[in-house]
Amino acid sequence: MTDTPESRLAAMGLALPLPVKVPEGLHLPFTFINIRGSRVLISGHPEQSPEGGIAGPYGQVGAALTTEEAAGVARRIGLSVLANLKAEIGELSRVAGWVRVFGMVNSAPGYAEQHLVLNGFSDLILGVFGPEVGRHARSAIGCAGLPLNFAIEIEGELVLRDG
Numbered sequence: 001m002t003d004t005p006e007s008r009l010a011a012m013g014l015a016l017p018l019p020v021k022v023p024e025g026l027h028l029p030f031t032f033i034n035i036r037g038s039r040v041l042i043s044g045h046p047e048q049s050p051e052g053g054i055a056g057p058y059g060q061v062g063a064a065l066t067t068e069e070a071a072g073v074a075r076r077i078g079l080s081v082l083a084n085l086k087a088e089i090g091e092l093s094r095v096a097g098w099v100r101v102f103g104m105v106n107s108a109p110g111y112a113e114q115h116l117v118l119n120g121f122s123d124l125i126l127g128v129f130g131p132e133v134g135r136h137a138r139s140a141i142g143c144a145g146l147p148l149n150f151a152i153e154i155e156g157e158l159v160l161r162d163g
Contacts, residue, residue: 005092005128009082012127016083018052020045033088038096038160040085044104044153047073048080058149062111065151074103074120077154082128089160098125098136099157106151107142114140121154 009016022028034041049055061070086092103118105111118140126134136156146153 005082005095006086008128014079015050016079016086017048017050019084019087020048020054020080021052023054032084035088035160038162040089040158040160042081042085042156042158044147044155045077045080045084046148046150046153047076048083052083054148057151059151060106060108060111061117061151062108062113067113067116070105070117070152071120073152074117074154075124077152078121078124078128081154081156092128094160095129095133096159096161097133098129099159100137101125101139101154101156103138103140103152103154104143104146105140106146106149107144111142114142117152118154 020032030043032043032045034043047055047057057065057073059065061067065073082092085095089095101118101121103114103121105114105117107114118138122136122138125136128134136158
């Protein structure tokens with residue numbers, strides 16, 4: 001078996017959800033994955049259900065969710081990002097390198113562990129792509145609120161190999 005991001009996901013016992021399905025009546029005038037040459041811009045993603053529906057969770061981390069629960073959500077958001085990316089580029093092995101990740105955490109007043117929440121996403125990316133391709137710059141911020149009251153939203157940027 002060839003060592004690919006997809007085979008690493010399988011070895012981790014993880015499966016990608018279906019690509020995102022925007023609910024009827026919700027107007028989103030943007031694309032979740034925007035490819036410009038070898039550059040890929042990833043719009044903010046919430047968690048998706050296995051069927052591709054927008055799944056939440058909703059509420060503030062530090063109140064509705066613990067740091068540990070939120071880190072698990074961030075990991076599952078990573079799976080959502082990879083599902084939408086794979087739908088656009090075909091094979092995840094086309095990723096030459098992750099550039100940056102930006103995570104927004106809907107935070108209860110005084111909550112200060114946003115960086116630990118985002119480790120769920122970063123650890124997944126490093127596990128799936130390895131330290132060379134998966135290495136990225138990252139920011140994690142706390143927000144007073146996010147669209148639709150999402151608990152976490154993560155965006156990023158990467159570059160593709162030729163072909």
